[in-house]
Amino acid sequence: MGKGVWGIDVSKSSIKAVRLEGDTLTHAGVFPYDSAGTGEAGDLDEQIKATLTQIKSTYKITNEPVIFSLPSHSTFNRLIKLPPVEEAKIPEIVKYEAQSQIPFNIDEVIWDYQYVERDYVPGEEKEVILFAIKRDIVEQFLGNIVDLKFNTEAVQFAPVALFNFLLKDQDMKGATVALDMGGDNTDLIVIDGTKFWVRNLPITGNDITKALQKAFNIPFEEAEKLKLKAGQSQQAQKIFNAVQPILRDLVNEINRSMGYYKSISKTSKFDQIILLGNSTKTLNFQKFVSQSLQLPAIRIQKLNTIQVGG
Structure with missing residues (x-):
């Protein structure tokens, strides 16, 4: 190698x-x-x-x-605004802010920050993103x-890796929501230029599987297979009826997250949502999310800057 x-x-x-x-x-x-x-x-x-x-x-x-x-889910992140000081003073101010913003004893975490690099007008507050993870984890x-x-x-932590990949390889136009839904973890990442914000959502792919398990009275493993192959089933309508309440709750969580982000970044306007993870391939998931949010819901179709070789 x-x-x-x-x-x-x-x-x-x-x-x-x-x-x-x-x-x-x-x-x-x-x-x-x-x-x-x-x-x-x-x-x-x-x-x-x-x-x-x-x-x-x-x-x-x-x-x-x-x-x-x-x-x-084992990490903390927050977008914070700092006084309009010169860049050389930012590390000192961030260190002070970290002690009040991070909800753990500062000695119990490993923390860092990212300065949001963009054109600031004179007198405008500077933006940084705080990250922290419990040291013992x-x-x-x-x-x-x-x-x-x-x-x-x-x-x-995984959302940072996903942000780095999307920013490098995909065409990020305007503010984008990336929804990464796995079996036991769902991350929502807002990508807004070089600025981003992360929220771990309480609804996961396993919630969809459990809804199918209950509706069809089948073992969890069978419900998982049904979730992924729902489009080929003759009971497609029953499947969608079973998962629709979960999707509705998920959309509400996405809307809450988008609303919060707009409250801290008032000029941002969302242009699209990117769906990632096998759970987002559930029957009518893409259509339901797109129509509910009134946003294009897309999947990654190809790699643009990364070549596949061996």
Whole structure:
């Protein structure tokens, strides 16, 4: 292998791994956990470690740098406005603001910020985005895998990775909502130029599966298959009737999030919503979300700046 970098995304149900060499994607894989797991924290740690061992062996990862991403529900982010000071004074002001804005003891978190670079008019407040994660979450994760000897270069949280990808590879026109809906986690990311805001939503793909499980009185695994193949079913209308209340609640959460973002960025106007994750492929999901929000709901059709090779 040449000199590349690995991105490894850790969730509650699976681990995804990709390798980039420059702008070329050379490897990509999804590794679900053993379904026999109990779901307890200790058991999840064991499943993560076992799966990462499998990934390292499968791809023969040795000294190439690895960037891990963790789920967003363990993190905090906030867009804040600072007095119109010169840029050299921003770090000192942000440090003061972080102590009051982050809802944890500052010594218990790992935190950083991103300065929103744009043209500010004289006297305009400066904008920064605060990020924080509980220190013990990172230390527990890294401690759990320390003997696997990955060359860990960074740990970030998944929505930041998604923001970086979309900004680099996709055409972001105006303010965009990205909805990344997995089985056990749903992230909403507002991308507004170089500015972004993240919210973890309480409705996940598993809620859709459970609604189908109840409506059809079938095991969870069968309901999961039905969710993904609903368009081919002869009971399509019954399927949509079962999931519609969940979709309605989801749209309400999206609207709340968009409303909040507009309250802190009053000139922003949303142009589109990007749908990501298998759960968004549920029957009529795209149409329902688009019509309810009165926004184009699109899926990523191709990679624009990243080449697929091997």
